Amino acid sequence: MARKTGSHAEITGPRIRDAALRLFAQHGYAAVSMRQIAAEVGVQAGALYAYTPDKQALLFDLMKGHMEHLLESWEAVEQPADPARRLEAFVRFHIQYHLDRPDEVFISYMELRNLEPENFTALETLRRRYEDALQGILTEGCAAGQFTISDTRVAVMGLIAMLTGVSTWFRESGRLSRSDVEQVYWDMTRRAVGRAG
């Protein structure tokens, strides 16, 4: 058998991860069988258990990996001092990242209820950290007198929902380019937080 070590995986074979990602995104976690995933990889179902302890771990690895990578990627973005510029960076980053990874995004929003409680809590914590990054920007912008927001927490939830929604309708072959879309969402965001220019 292959590795069963490293209890909290991320070591799951990349071919298995990719197959599970695609299938979970397309049909949903509960509707996809281990046999389907195995077939996609070109292997028998039993072989998967050399790489993952069970189906749940496969889902959790995907979701945890996605959130951690999202956080790391945002932390790697250079942060302008000006809150408005920082918000713009966030909006553009968020849209780019989400358009680049439609399957991960889909799973991370849709499959939360299929996580076992302990895994769910871990995911919530990661998500909360990301929301707090945006909340920090909004709070500073308000303090600096650049934004006018009656409730920054609601603004965070509203803006993230708005921006994340882009991945439900955007098509590469559509009327608008990515940078068009980025610009439109940034215009809306800028004005929603009460900044004219």
Added chain:
Amino acid sequence: MARKTGSHAEITGPRIRDAALRLFAQHGYAAVSMRQIAAEVGVQAGALYAYTPDKQALLFDLMKGHMEHLLESWEAVEQPADPARRLEAFVRFHIQYHLDRPDEVFISYMELRNLEPENFTALETLRRRYEDALQGILTEGCAAGQFTISDTRVAVMGLIAMLTGVSTWFRESGRLSRSDVEQVYWDMTRRAVGRAG
């Protein structure tokens, strides 16, 4: 046996509908069995088939019923002549409606991929009609010089995503009342479409 008539149901017994709604919302369509639904109603699984032809019809009835009721409800709202007032009415209606029916909303966003193609198409059409209602308001507001929106289609998608998101985090027992939340979202919306007051 009971009625099997009325091919495109809505006749599904209310007790069954309610049980299916609650269970689908909580665990997801694929993860809920007919036996679970039956147990919730207090009958054996076989009895369900007197009210619904199959499990898929149960899901489709719920989703179609929700979208049709949403459209009817919006059409019943009195429409102010002023585009900004009309937009305000839409925002407040949308939030109220979605907070009143968290389970229906959840299902209608999460279970689209579990619909058979023909049912999916029917749902998309209904959803599109609702989006078009908002798009009409935005277009008129632009024409009247009240709104400044670079792309009304993207604005529709962004605003609906933002507003619908409220049902993912709002708790009746939370810090804010419904009307607080309505007001905050309306403030953000108003400014996002480029209207100051």
Added chain:
DNA sequence: TCTTGAATTGAACGCTCGTTCAATGGATGC
């Protein structure tokens, strides 16, 4: 050439699934 050892198979485990249907049983009208 033989040995080792990990990767994979394929059968099997006990369950649960959606759906069907003959049998049942309890109310209703005569």
Added chain:
DNA sequence: GCATCCATTGAACGAGCGTTCAATTCAAGA
């Protein structure tokens, strides 16, 4: 009291589920 009717039961169907594991395969090291 009897016949009728029909909603409901409960067993059964074939299929597929997640998971396990003895047996096999096969490449690399001696």
